[in-house]
Amino acid sequence: MLAFTLFLQTSVQMGTHILLAILGGILCEKVGNSNLGIEGMMLMGAAAGFATALVTNNPWLAMLVAGLAGMAGAAIYGFITITLKGNQIVTGIVLTTFGTGVAGLFNDFLSGKALSESFRAFFAPKAIPQ
16 A cells, blocks of 8 residues: 555656646647647756756745746747747747757756755655644
């Protein structure tokens, strides 16, 4: 029973960000926009959030910067596809490629760096009162 509980806990922890991206993609499809750039937006947000976390050691600011970086990618995609009437497929693939490149560039500078213990403690699992 313990192994099954750990499996469920790990599944929820590791799958939540993917689920949120999938829900965003479904919403885009519902309004008639085929967004293939979601992965690039997530990568830009993750890279910017990690860099901010290393520099400031502030988890709230790191989450804010990560969200703003993802929103910047979404704004670029929206501007090109809606305002300029660009091709949605090409723009999404370019945005994913760009996000991968940005994350790779950040990786070159930040590889091997670790977050502080206080920062990691902020995101440590919390017990749910019964």
